[in-house]
Amino acid sequence: xxNIFFFIRRYFTFLSFLLLQxxxxxxLTRSSxxxxxxxxxxxxxxxxxxxxRYSNLRSYFSLSETNRQLAEENTRLKNLLxxxxxxxxxxxxxxxxxxxxxxxxxxxKFTWLPxxxxxxxxxxxxxxxxLERGSNQGVKKGxxxxxxxxxxxxxxxxxxxxxxxxxxxxxxxxxxAMLKKDNNAGSIEWDGNDxxxxxxxxxxxxxxxxxxxxxxxxxxxxxxxxHLMVGTVASIVEDPSSNFYTLKVKTATNFFNVQYVYxxxxxxxxxxxxxxxxxxxxx
Amino acid sequence: xxxxxxxIIRFILFIILQVFILNEVPPLHRFIVPxxxxxxxxxxxxxINRIALMAIAFIFGLSLDFFSGTTGLHAAPCxxxxxxxxxxxxxxxxxxxxxxSYSEPGxxxxxxxxxSLYVGLLTFIHHFYLxxxxxxxxxxxxxFLGKVLGxxxxxxxxxxxxxxxxxxxxxxxxxxx
Numbered sequence: 001x002x003n004i005f006f007f008i009r010r011y012f013t014f015l016s017f018l019l020l021q022x023x024x025x026x027x028l029t030r031s032s033x034x035x036x037x038x039x040x041x042x043x044x045x046x047x048x049x050x051x052x053r054y055s056n057l058r059s060y061f062s063l064s065e066t067n068r069q070l071a072e073e074n075t076r077l078k079n080l081l082x083x084x085x086x087x088x089x090x091x092x093x094x095x096x097x098x099x100x101x102x103x104x105x106x107x108x109k110f111t112w113l114p115x116x117x118x119x120x121x122x123x124x125x126x127x128x129x130x131l132e133r134g135s136n137q138g139v140k141k142g143x144x145x146x147x148x149x150x151x152x153x154x155x156x157x158x159x160x161x162x163x164x165x166x167x168x169x170x171x172x173x174x175x176x177a178m179l180k181k182d183n184n185a186g187s188i189e190w191d192g193n194d195x196x197x198x199x200x201x202x203x204x205x206x207x208x209x210x211x212x213x214x215x216x217x218x219x220x221x222x223x224x225x226x227h228l229m230v231g232t233v234a235s236i237v238e239d240p241s242s243n244f245y246t247l248k249v250k251t252a253t254n255f256f257n258v259q260y261v262y263x264x265x266x267x268x269x270x271x272x273x274x275x276x277x278x279x280x281x282x283x
Numbered sequence: 284x285x286x287x288x289x290x291i292i293r294f295i296l297f298i299i300l301q302v303f304i305l306n307e308v309p310p311l312h313r314f315i316v317p318x319x320x321x322x323x324x325x326x327x328x329x330x331i332n333r334i335a336l337m338a339i340a341f342i343f344g345l346s347l348d349f350f351s352g353t354t355g356l357h358a359a360p361c362x363x364x365x366x367x368x369x370x371x372x373x374x375x376x377x378x379x380x381x382x383x384s385y386s387e388p389g390x391x392x393x394x395x396x397x398x399s400l401y402v403g404l405l406t407f408i409h410h411f412y413l414x415x416x417x418x419x420x421x422x423x424x425x426x427f428l429g430k431v432l433g434x435x436x437x438x439x440x441x442x443x444x445x446x447x448x449x450x451x452x453x454x455x456x457x458x459x460x
Binding site: 016027033 | 353
C-alpha cells in the first residue's frame with residue numbers, strides 16, 4: 001500500500017496528464033458522434049474479444065448442464081418426429097370384426113394381434129420382453145406370444161398400453177411341446193445357461209428322437225395354438241435312471257433380435273384353465 | 284501589472300482572437316487552418332507548477348472547445364504540450380540562472396535559436412496530435428503530414444508576427460518584485 005502511494009506521488013504529474021487526456025477524450029466522445037462511434041467501436045472490439053475468451057473458458061464449467069439441456073431438447077424434438085406416431089391400431093378391429101362363427105359353422109378359437117417389442121432381456125435368469133400393446137388394445141394375461149420364427153413367451157402383466165411377457169428364457173417358464181415327428185409331448189423349460197438352448201423334459205424313451213428333429217407346441221397347451229415351431233433338437237441326454245429323455249432344443253426364435261411378435265388369444269383360455277384348476281371333488 | 288492579471292487577460296484575448304477572428308477565416312487551403320491560441324500555453328511563466336500548468340491548459344483548451352462545439356478536441360493537445368513543455372525547457376535552458384532571472388519563455392529570456400526550437404517543436408506536436416484525434420486515423424499519411432506541416436507553418440508564421448508585434452519586454456526579475 002505504501003509503495004502504491006509512493007508510485008502515485010512519484011508519477012503524479014504523468015498520471016494527472018493521463019487523467020486530463022482521458023477526460024478530454026471522454027468529453028470529445030460525448031460531444032461528437034463520430035468520435036463516440038470510433039471509441040465505442042474500439043472498446044467494444046477489445047471487450048468483445050475478452051468476453052469471448054472468458055465465455056469460452058466458462059463454457060467448460062457448464063458443459064454438463066449444457067449436455068443435459070441438449071439431451072432434453074433432443075428428446076423433445078425426437079418426440080415430434082413423425083416416426084414416433086404409430087397409426088391407429090385397426091388390426092384388432094379387423095380380427096374381432098369377424099364373427100366367432102365362420103361361414104362353415106366353425107368357431108373361432110384363436111385371435112392374433114401384432115405387437116412391437118420395445119424391451120427385451122436375454123442375459124438374466126428371469127428374462128422378460130415388453131410389448132407396445134396393452135389391455136386397451138386387447139391384451140390379456142396368459143396370452144401366448146409368438147415371433148415370426150417360433151414361440152417367444154407368455155403375457156404375465158398388462159397395463160393399459162404396455163404388456164410384459166415372460167420369455168421362454170425364464171426359470172419359471174413352462175410350455176407344453178412335442179416332437180413334430182411322433183407327437184410325443186414334453187415340457188419346455190430353460191436351465192438358465194445358454195439363451196439359445198432350451199430343455200425339453202419328460203419325453204418318453206419310446207420316442208425315436210434324432211438330432212435335428214423339430215419341436216413344436218403341443219395340442220395340450222391352453223394358450224398356445226398347436227404345431228407352432230419351438231426349435232430343433234440339438235442334443236439328446238439319456239438318463240439311465242428314468243424312462244424319459246431330456247432333450248436340448250435349439251430355439252427357433254432368435255431372442256437377441258426379436259422385433260415384432262404376435263399375441264394369440266385363446267377365446268376359451270379362461271374356461272379351460274378354470275376347469276383344469278378345479279379340484280377334483282368326487283375322487 | 285502582476286503576472287496573474289496579465290495571464291488572465293491573455294487567456295481572454297487569445298480565446299477571442301482564435302474564436303472570433305481566426306476561426307472565421309474562410310478556408311485558405313485544405314492543408315491550412317490558422318491556429319495560434321496555444322501560444323498562450325507556451326507563454327505561461329517558468330515558475331508555474333506542472334500540475335497547475337496542465338490544469339490551466341485543460342481549462343484553456345476546453346474554453347476554446349466550448350465555442351467551437353467539439354468539447355475536448357483542443358483540450359487534449361493543450362494538455363499534451365503542457366505536459367511536454369517542462370521537459371523541453373529543461374533540455375533547452377542551459378543554466379538554471381535564466382529560469383530564475385526571467386519570468387516566462389521568450390526570445391530574450393532563452394535566445395532566438397532555443398526559443399524557435401521550443402515553439403516549433405511544441406507547435407508541431409500540438410498540430411500532429413490535434414489532427415490525429417480529429418481524424419482518428421492517419422488515412423493517407425502524406426496528406427496527414429502535409430496537413431500537420433502546413434498548419435504548423437502557418438502557426439509559426441503567425442507566432443513570429445505576434446512576437447514582432449507585441450514585443451514582450453522579458454521582464455528581469457528582481458528581488459523587489
